[in-house]
Amino acid sequence: MRAIDRGILVLFPAVLLLRLGLTDDHLLFVKASMGRWLLLSGAVLLLLAISQFRVGLRERNETHLAVGAASGHEHDAHGHGQGWISYLLVLPVLAVFVVPLAPLGSYAIASQSARQLPEPADTDYPPPPEPTDGAIDLTLTEFTYRVDYDDDRQIEGQLVRLTGFVADPDANGFLLTRFALSCCAADGLPVQVRVEGVTSPEDAWVTVIGTWEPAEADSGGEPPLPLLGAMSISRIDQPREPYE
Amino acid sequence: MGGRRVTTARDRIGRGWAPAEYVLWACLALIAARGLITGFVDGPAIQTWFTMFISISLQAMPFLVMGVVLSGFVAAYVRPGAIARLLPSRPGVAVPVAGMAGLALPGCECGSVPVAGRLVANGVPPAAALTFLLAAPAINPIVLISTAVAFPGMPEMVGARFAASLLAAVVVGWIWVRIGRDEWVERALRQPSPAGSRWDVFTSTATHDLLHAGGYLVVGALAAATLQVVVPASVLEIVGGSGVASVLVMAMLAFLLSICSEADAFVAAGLTQFSLTSRLVFLVVGPMVDVKLVAMQTGVFGASMSRRFGPLTLVVATCSAVVVGALLL
Numbered sequence: 043m044r045a046i047d048r049g050i051l052v053l054f055p056a057v058l059l060l061r062l063g064l065t066d067d068h069l070l071f072v073k074a075s076m077g078r079w080l081l082l083s084g085a086v087l088l089l090l091a092i093s094q095f096r097v098g099l100r101e102r103n104e105t106h107l108a109v110g111a112a113s114g115h116e117h118d119a120h121g122h123g124q125g126w127i128s129y130l131l132v133l134p135v136l137a138v139f140v141v142p143l144a145p146l147g148s149y150a151i152a153s154q155s156a157r158q159l160p161e162p163a164d165t166d167y168p169p170p171p172e173p174t175d176g177a178i179d180l181t182l183t184e185f186t187y188r189v190d191y192d193d194d195r196q197i198e199g200q201l202v203r204l205t206g207f208v209a210d211p212d213a214n215g216f217l218l219t220r221f222a223l224s225c226c227a228a229d230g231l232p233v234q235v236r237v238e239g240v241t242s243p244e245d246a247w248v249t250v251i252g253t254w255e256p257a258e259a260d261s262g263g264e265p266p267l268p269l270l271g272a273m274s275i276s277r278i279d280q281p282r283e284p285y286e
Numbered sequence: 287m288g289g290r291r292v293t294t295a296r297d298r299i300g301r302g303w304a305p306a307e308y309v310l311w312a313c314l315a316l317i318a319a320r321g322l323i324t325g326f327v328d329g330p331a332i333q334t335w336f337t338m339f340i341s342i343s344l345q346a347m348p349f350l351v352m353g354v355v356l357s358g359f360v361a362a363y364v365r366p367g368a369i370a371r372l373l374p375s376r377p378g379v380a381v382p383v384a385g386m387a388g389l390a391l392p393g394c395e396c397g398s399v400p401v402a403g404r405l406v407a408n409g410v411p412p413a414a415a416l417t418f419l420l421a422a423p424a425i426n427p428i429v430l431i432s433t434a435v436a437f438p439g440m441p442e443m444v445g446a447r448f449a450a451s452l453l454a455a456v457v458v459g460w461i462w463v464r465i466g467r468d469e470w471v472e473r474a475l476r477q478p479s480p481a482g483s484r485w486d487v488f489t490s491t492a493t494h495d496l497l498h499a500g501g502y503l504v505v506g507a508l509a510a511a512t513l514q515v516v517v518p519a520s521v522l523e524i525v526g527g528s529g530v531a532s533v534l535v536m537a538m539l540a541f542l543l544s545i546c547s548e549a550d551a552f553v554a555a556g557l558t559q560f561s562l563t564s565r566l567v568f569l570v571v572g573p574m575v576d577v578k579l580v581a582m583q584t585g586v587f588g589a590s591m592s593r594r595f596g597p598l599t600l601v602v603a604t605c606s607a608v609v610v611g612a613l614l615l
């Protein structure tokens with residue numbers, strides 16, 4: 043494989059990293075903290091690609107002079123047949139430019155839902171944050187943890203505001219859902235809260251304001267999904283960071 | 287200066303297009319035509335597949351880049367044989383030392399494969415390099431810390447992960463000392479010795495390793511994304527609990543999901559219907575052998591290595607986790 047081929051192939055993942063790292067789109071796939079690493083590694087690959095193009099220029103110039111020992115030959119030792127796998131590096135970056143980019147939605151819930159939120163380290167919950175605009179903003183994860191583990195039941199009777207997308211809508215309500223990431227979207231855990239009193243189309247992003255409706259004393263087994271009695275619902279645009 | 291000696295191959299340099307240029311133009315054409323393609327790829331299953339594929343590829347890339355930078359550094363600035371001299375000369379002793387050295391390389395398993403390949407090329411005995419390859423993703427500080435965070439109040443989980451992973455890595459290394467043959471890792475040994483200045487060696491090595499491991503990483507990402515979309519979670523719910531079935535399910539799950547080792551602890555913490563020992567199996571097997579790794583190992587070491595190494599590692603890692611789990615958990 044000649045240097046210009048290598049340069050172009052290295053450019054593919056470089057563009058992938060920079061295209062997603064420089065915009066908010068990487069938030070659809072990985073956690074926000076990865077952003078700077080995407081940029082750094084993208085820059086490194088860009089430098090490698092440039093280095094290969096320079097070698098390629100050198101190879102081109104040298105062919106018109108004596109052919110010496112240097113360029114080119116070092117790669118004859120490789121079976122050329124194996125080089126084609128490297129061309130697969132084009133696939134992720136091609137996907138990013140051709141396919142509409144979207145976060146995980148209701149379809150992915152089925153393949154991801156065998157897990158549950160792990161037990162928290164500390165079940166001593168401080169009082170919930172102050173309400174803004176009349177309701178306390180909580181993530182679905184925080185809400186679920188407080189419902190399941192806060193023995194003081196500090197959010198009981200309080201208006202809370204939750205944001206997520208709609209799954210399993212029916213006449214009475216739906217499952218408000220958001221994926222929580224450990225590493226990247228491929229391991230997203232769907233965190234769900236049952237909302238009743240309003241409904242909305244599947245996969246729509248909504249903000250719901252309501253109060254927690256505690257379940258009856260559970261008869262053992264897994265606790266049911268937390269229940270939110272909704273007072274109001276509004277459609278929103280897909281958030282910049284769709285995951286929790 | 288000699289005379290002109292222009293062969294047909296050299297004739298093409300500077301004239302005509304590189305094969306990669308064709309691919310580039312094809313990409314640009316597809317991108318320009320994306321409006322036509324969108325209709326075919328907006329079903330929910332395909333969308334989910336693309337999201338998973340892109341996210342696995344994207345998450346792994348920075349670690350792969352780090353690994354090839356390190357491997358390029360070794361090729362350019364570390365004299366051949368220098369690392370091997372740091373290890374005990376008897377392979378049986380070098381293996382555990384190499385295993386402990388895994389503490390020093392933070393990051394996901396994607397980075398350790400090119401580094402291990404470069405160590406072999408540098409003269410480290412293959413068994414020690416392979417032990418390092420297995421240990422580094424599993425026992426480095428970042429992974430141990432994330433395990434501690436994911437299993438709060440259960441330090442025995444961190445200890446068990448460390449012990450079982452190190453044990454598995456060392457056992458595989460010892461087995462390889464016994465029965466491993468150099469021709470199986472031939473592709474790594476056969477690395478061409480690059481010529482030129484140190485900078486040239488660094489860039490050409492890093493590029494070469496990136497292209498090899500990166501292509502196979504994409505293969506692994508394609509497979510893992512497909513498995514994620516196609517296999518519903520309900521399959522798991524049937525087999526929860528403890529016992530032989532759940533251990534095998536956890537080992538298979540770790541193999542198929544190919545989750546990076548910094549984050550698999552959180553995934554394991556969420557699999558609450560499985561016993562701690564089964565989840566330890568998940569944590570020990572995952573960083574050592576999965577779809578992504580087997581693909582990358584094939585790229586760096588060759589198929590005759592990976593088809594022996596993969597099953598061996600799977601069996602040893604599973605058994606090691608079961609034994610350590612029974613003792614500590």
